[in-house]
Amino acid sequence: MSSINKKIDDIANEHYAGNNSAFAKVMGTSEANIRNYRKETMPKLEFVVKLREIFEISFDYLLSDYVDPAKSKIGEPSTIYKLKTDRSIKDQRVPLYDIEATAGMVELFRNKNGKTKPVDFISIPNLPKCDGAIYVTGDSMYPLLKSGDIVMYKELNNSIDNIFFGEMYLLSINLDGEEFVTVKWIHKSDRGDDFIKIVSQNSHHQAKDVHLKNIKALALIKASIRINSMS
Known part of the structure; x- marks a missing residue:
């Protein structure tokens, strides 16, 4: 399970008690997609963007190894976009x-x-x-x-x-x-x-x-x- 899959799984558990159907309805996608995104399938960009907008979670948190969403809320003073080659x-x-x-x-x-x-x-x-x-x-x-x-x-x-x-x-x-x-x-x-x-x-x-x-x-x-x- 990748970092983003784990975070999607955490969101499902925290906000919807693990109910894939309820989560899917809010996200405008299928229950099957939610099941897959909680495991090993990489979500589509549109899904990630919607996660950010609905739950006010930064891309840094969703796409990195951050573990504390409270430290990665949008609206922080600055957001840094780094490539792996950046120094x-x-x-x-x-x-x-x-x-x-x-x-x-x-x-x-x-x-x-x-x-x-x-x-x-x-x-x-x-x-x-x-x-x-x-x-x-x-x-x-x-x-x-x-x-x-x-x-x-x-x-x-x-x-x-x-x-x-x-x-x-x-x-x-x-x-x-x-x-x-x-x-x-x-x-x-x-x-x-x-x-x-x-x-x-x-x-x-x-x-x-x-x-x-x-x-x-x-x-x-x-x-x-x-x-x-x-x-």
Whole structure:
């Protein structure tokens, strides 16, 4: 039994006294799926996302070896997204940029190394290497990210070889000559290696296939910060 199967089993026992039928009804799936997810079958992404939303449990808790869900509730000051190859840095000052003031993501990446003045710096201990941070706008990644949250990123070359499919990215996309900056999940496209599929967390936003030639800048999201109260 994997870590996530064990946690699904724990949720079923804690909230539904092990009743697969009751759990399945709340999750909008079949009783057979619940039985399988409590054992050895890896759940679908939609199921994991719904678990997070209904029970207010972070992805970090569901997908890692954390054992105490109380320490992994959503709404914490920050969430760190780490790859297995990531190396944590004890201390680093990550520049926070106003992307509108820098005339977009492409211009921001082009004028780095001191040429673009950050509005502030962020320090989080033991964070993976980050090149910068920006504020999120829009609701396409809600409820995982909401407008006003901060995402911290690592710049990448615009190459299919540099993409870890299934991870979250900051992208600059050329739409009829104008720059569209967005945060999305990136998946493989059914249209071939010249395309990627960008997927929103918000189910009201449809997935879209984008040609790689229209990707003008690309960065891997390494962490997010949410401010829950200004008082």
